[in-house]
Amino acid sequence: MKKRTHLTDKIQAKVQRILRLSVLCMIGTSLMQQNCRAQKDDSLMLRKITNDILLHGQCYPWLGYMCNKIGPRLSGSPQAAAAVEYVYQLMKSLHADTVYKQDCMVPHWIRGDKETAKILTDNAGEFSAAICALGGSVATPPEGITAKVAEVDSWDELKQLGTAGRLKGKIVFYNRPFDETLVQTFAAYGKAVDQRVNGPSAAARYGAVATIVRSMTNRLDDNPHTGNMGYNDSLPKVPCCAISTIGAEQLHRLLKADTGLRFYFKMDCQTLPDEKSSNVVGEIKGSRHPEQIIVIGGHLDSWDLAQGANDDGSGVMQSIEVLRVFKALGIRPERTIRVVAFMNEENGDRGGQKYAELAKLHHEKTIAAIESDAGGFSPRGFGITGEPKQRKEIQAWEKLFYPYGVYDFTGEGGGTDIDPLKDQGTILIGLLPDSQRYFDIHHSAMDTFENVNKRELELGAASLAMMAYLISEQGL
Amino acid sequence: MKKRTHLTDKIQAKVQRILRLSVLCMIGTSLMQQNCRAQKDDSLMLRKITNDILLHGQCYPWLGYMCNKIGPRLSGSPQAAAAVEYVYQLMKSLHADTVYKQDCMVPHWIRGDKETAKILTDNAGEFSAAICALGGSVATPPEGITAKVAEVDSWDELKQLGTAGRLKGKIVFYNRPFDETLVQTFAAYGKAVDQRVNGPSAAARYGAVATIVRSMTNRLDDNPHTGNMGYNDSLPKVPCCAISTIGAEQLHRLLKADTGLRFYFKMDCQTLPDEKSSNVVGEIKGSRHPEQIIVIGGHLDSWDLAQGANDDGSGVMQSIEVLRVFKALGIRPERTIRVVAFMNEENGDRGGQKYAELAKLHHEKTIAAIESDAGGFSPRGFGITGEPKQRKEIQAWEKLFYPYGVYDFTGEGGGTDIDPLKDQGTILIGLLPDSQRYFDIHHSAMDTFENVNKRELELGAASLAMMAYLISEQGL
Numbered sequence: 009m010k011k012r013t014h015l016t017d018k019i020q021a022k023v024q025r026i027l028r029l030s031v032l033c034m035i036g037t038s039l040m041q042q043n044c045r046a047q048k049d050d051s052l053m054l055r056k057i058t059n060d061i062l063l064h065g066q067c068y069p070w071l072g073y074m075c076n077k078i079g080p081r082l083s084g085s086p087q088a089a090a091a092v093e094y095v096y097q098l099m100k101s102l103h104a105d106t107v108y109k110q111d112c113m114v115p116h117w118i119r120g121d122k123e124t125a126k127i128l129t130d131n132a133g134e135f136s137a138a139i140c141a142l143g144g145s146v147a148t149p150p151e152g153i154t155a156k157v158a159e160v161d162s163w164d165e166l167k168q169l170g171t172a173g174r175l176k177g178k179i180v181f182y183n184r185p186f187d188e189t190l191v192q193t194f195a196a197y198g199k200a201v202d203q204r205v206n207g208p209s210a211a212a213r214y215g216a217v218a219t220i221v222r223s224m225t226n227r228l229d230d231n232p233h234t235g236n237m238g239y240n241d242s243l244p245k246v247p248c249c250a251i252s253t254i255g256a257e258q259l260h261r262l263l264k265a266d267t268g269l270r271f272y273f274k275m276d277c278q279t280l281p282d283e284k285s286s287n288v289v290g291e292i293k294g295s296r297h298p299e300q301i302i303v304i305g306g307h308l309d310s311w312d313l314a315q316g317a318n319d320d321g322s323g324v325m326q327s328i329e330v331l332r333v334f335k336a337l338g339i340r341p342e343r344t345i346r347v348v349a350f351m352n353e354e355n356g357d358r359g360g361q362k363y364a365e366l367a368k369l370h371h372e373k374t375i376a377a378i379e380s381d382a383g384g385f386s387p388r389g390f391g392i393t394g395e396p397k398q399r400k401e402i403q404a405w406e407k408l409f410y411p412y413g414v415y416d417f418t419g420e421g422g423g424t425d426i427d428p429l430k431d432q433g434t435i436l437i438g439l440l441p442d443s444q445r446y447f448d449i450h451h452s453a454m455d456t457f458e459n460v461n462k463r464e465l466e467l468g469a470a471s472l473a474m475m476a477y478l479i480s481e482q483g484l
Numbered sequence: 485m486k487k488r489t490h491l492t493d494k495i496q497a498k499v500q501r502i503l504r505l506s507v508l509c510m511i512g513t514s515l516m517q518q519n520c521r522a523q524k525d526d527s528l529m530l531r532k533i534t535n536d537i538l539l540h541g542q543c544y545p546w547l548g549y550m551c552n553k554i555g556p557r558l559s560g561s562p563q564a565a566a567a568v569e570y571v572y573q574l575m576k577s578l579h580a581d582t583v584y585k586q587d588c589m590v591p592h593w594i595r596g597d598k599e600t601a602k603i604l605t606d607n608a609g610e611f612s613a614a615i616c617a618l619g620g621s622v623a624t625p626p627e628g629i630t631a632k633v634a635e636v637d638s639w640d641e642l643k644q645l646g647t648a649g650r651l652k653g654k655i656v657f658y659n660r661p662f663d664e665t666l667v668q669t670f671a672a673y674g675k676a677v678d679q680r681v682n683g684p685s686a687a688a689r690y691g692a693v694a695t696i697v698r699s700m701t702n703r704l705d706d707n708p709h710t711g712n713m714g715y716n717d718s719l720p721k722v723p724c725c726a727i728s729t730i731g732a733e734q735l736h737r738l739l740k741a742d743t744g745l746r747f748y749f750k751m752d753c754q755t756l757p758d759e760k761s762s763n764v765v766g767e768i769k770g771s772r773h774p775e776q777i778i779v780i781g782g783h784l785d786s787w788d789l790a791q792g793a794n795d796d797g798s799g800v801m802q803s804i805e806v807l808r809v810f811k812a813l814g815i816r817p818e819r820t821i822r823v824v825a826f827m828n829e830e831n832g833d834r835g836g837q838k839y840a841e842l843a844k845l846h847h848e849k850t851i852a853a854i855e856s857d858a859g860g861f862s863p864r865g866f867g868i869t870g871e872p873k874q875r876k877e878i879q880a881w882e883k884l885f886y887p888y889g890v891y892d893f894t895g896e897g898g899g900t901d902i903d904p905l906k907d908q909g910t911i912l913i914g915l916l917p918d919s920q921r922y923f924d925i926h927h928s929a930m931d932t933f934e935n936v937n938k939r940e941l942e943l944g945a946a947s948l949a950m951m952a953y954l955i956s957e958q959g960l
Binding site: 063 | 534535538539664665667669702703862864887888889891892918920921924937938939940943
């Protein structure tokens with residue numbers, strides 16, 4: 009008996025402290041409630057919304073279906089079309105008041121199936137290298153490209169070598185890594201991605217024949233990460249690829265030993281004519297101010313290397329979960345809640361632009377737009393861009409979110425798909441999930457459903473729903 | 485050109501907001517610094533510590549070695565002995581001032597290799613079921629046990645059935661699930677684990693012949709989760725196992741259709757005589773108050789079903805990382821930093837008890853003990869147990885941790901291994917990582933190195949190191 013009690017005590021003690029924390033939170037909430045009747049009602053409703061999502065949420069199986077049954081959804085692909093149809097039917101099945109598509113033309117780039125690469129050294133032999141074409145790249149000639157490699161870590165170095173004529177006929181290898189000391193991995197991405205986006209034309213300016221960029225990731229592994237780039241139309245378009253971080257490290261090492269080594273790669277990607285595609289929109293009409301619209305969304309398209317589970321199937325399904333939970337709990341919002349699954353965020357932003365264009369055309373009043381496009385990880389806060397008065401109004405809700413681990417309301421926010429609404433006076437809000445794992449999988453073959461955690465995804469959906477609810481009931 | 489600039493702008497804008505956040509944090513930090521010279525020095529040193537761990541941290545490869553080369557480390561096993569030796573050598577290689585072992589006797593339970601189970605129905609046939617013995621369970625007879633099943637969700641229901649004589653000769657099936665509405669998953673564990681710990685003897689009291697418990701997890705999958713239980717010595721010891729959540733759902737469904745179904749299971753586990761094992765201790769002597777000791781630790785033993793990567797290889801390696809970073813940065817702490825890899829947390833707590841016993845015997849003054857035993861996930865806060873004055877002193881450091889995503893200092897904290905120090909006046913501190921994924925893998929075959937993220941692990945280590953540094957320099 010003693011032993012059993014002893015053991016139970018141990019384990020119970022282990023969790024008791026955490027339970028006490030919950031009690032403290034409740035006491036905290038309770039004190040706040042005495043001060044403010046409205047906040048009490050709000051906090052009860054937020055609890056109801058979160059409980060319903062944690063108990064009955066569907067975003068996880070919906071995402072599973074889209075990832076496993078439909079698959080990668082690059083703009084213009086049959087899978088992107090299938091995803092439009094799936095999400096359209098899904099919103100209908102939830103009895104949204106209105107469900108419709110917004111057509112837009114999208115780029116149609118395809119990767120081909122002959123991507124291959126080798127490092128060729130005189131002394132140490134050949135090494136295969138894991139690469140992938142950057143989105144929008146031109147193909148190599150059918151026989152591939154073989155050339156010497158110039159590694160650069162900065163634009164200054166590029167300019168120096170270029171003006172000295174030392175890049176002519178070469179492949180430029182951009183190898184500046186992520187700054188690992190930045191706690192927010194998006195900040196590291198921001199400091200490195202210029203190499204991917206601007207690198208090809210910057211190198212072509214000096215006569216380089218192609219470019220390789222170190223994959224945009226914190227992780228050391230053999231998965232290349234694709235992503236968009238942009239050619240300068242006045243310069244030759246050179247083929248450009250990303251190399252895995254292990255490949256980048258190896259190439260760097262081998263170049264140290266043999267500056268004359270050659271890199272060979274072949275890619276058969278191509279850009280086809282634009283395709284018709286769509287945003288999908290579903291809404292619940294506001295009961296009191298139907299003309300005031302709150303947009304909630306993520307993007308439906310993904311890169312082609314994996315299922316686009318975290319980028320951004322998560323954001324789409326979290327947004328649709330908001331529709332579900334409002335319907336399930338019989339919440340009739342005061343303002344209109346409009347869920348948008350945007351098309352073509354990855355390589356054109358055509359869906360986001362089309363949405364804003366139509367909103368302007370119809371003189372809509374979009375009071376707020378909330379985007380989830382940073383992965384389906386544990387939510388930690390919201391970034392907010394808007395007038396200081398509006399930002400403060402939202403920041404005042406911080407305490408309501410604290411029990412859900414959502415505490416950071418300090419930064420600015422928004423997202424590629426909602427940013428075009430900014431000049432319509434819309435306040436822009438971006439969900440901030442924990443960022444540590446995002447670039448492990450981002451734009452690579454690792455972005456699969458297995459790398460999404462059900463509860464993390466649901467807590468993100470709950471955060472969106474809570475934010476939408478508060479804006480809907482209180483206005484901005 | 486336009487297109488390229490346009491694209492860069494888009495991507496840069498996407499991260500710019502987050503960068504601005506960093507700037508805001510820096511401005512915030514800067515204002516604080518003007519007010520307080522000491523905090524400025526502290527915040528610079530905390531940044532140095534974190535940067536060094538994010539750039540040069542070794543906890544991830546150390547953990548990889550222990551998981552992949554040594555493996556599961558249940559107390560008394562050869563692997564546990566190998567882990568003691570590995571960690572001892574590791575601390576020596578870091579040039580800690582003192583490294584030693586603290587011997588203790590530990591229980592030695594082994595699972596055997598004949599675990600198997602089936603659900604036997606009259607009408608629907610047989611179904612295999614994924615089970616595992618609970619740690620410390622007795623074996624079934626060699627031919628197994630076959631009996632009818634009584635499902636219960638509460639102790640009241642058990643008592644009711646038991647006193648009505650309806651449990652005699654039966655297998656009791658405890659099937660109360662995790663409460664998914666609790667955001668902190670440890671709270672859900674705390675509300676369910678009584679079934680695992682107390683269930684076997686509680687059922688034996690009413691003549692039951694065995695017990696099955698629903699695995700302690702949020703996840704619906706086919707992995708059974710083991711864990712400790714405790715027999716009441718005055719009652720018959722009945723074999724007890726955990727069933728996967730998919731198995732539990734299936735058994736529940738089949739029982740609805742056929743209350744007369746039988747469950748068959750066989751287990752050949754056994755308890756051998758106690759073995760000699762050890763805690764491993766490594767310390768850096770305090771330069772000014774060497775007699776004041778700050779303990780930092782995790783536990784070296786693990787369950788036998790997987791590698792014990794998150795439970796608790798993570799905590800051990802994060803703690804040793806503190807030694808490494810202090811040495812690497814040449815920090816000579818004012819108070820003694822003592823890292824302890826505790827033995828036998830999972831099924832006996834003998835290491836933690838031995839540590840406290842020796843500390844008392846030697847009249848040591850342990851001013852604080854910090855434990856990491858909740859997984860190697862993104863750190864979010866610390867729980868603190870101690871005098872209100874000390875708690876407030878630590879809570880005043882909250883702002884210093886905020887830039888690292890560590891914001892929650894509201895709850896109490898500690899851990900199984902350090903709790904025995906409480907009556908020596910030690911303030912107890914538990915690292916609180918994000919809890920969403922912990923019980924997916926806890927005590928199951930899923931607790932492998934692949935489920936640990938390098939940066940999350942390192943940020944947890946940095947949190948421990950920062951806390952140790954602040955206590956060391958400022959005292960409590």
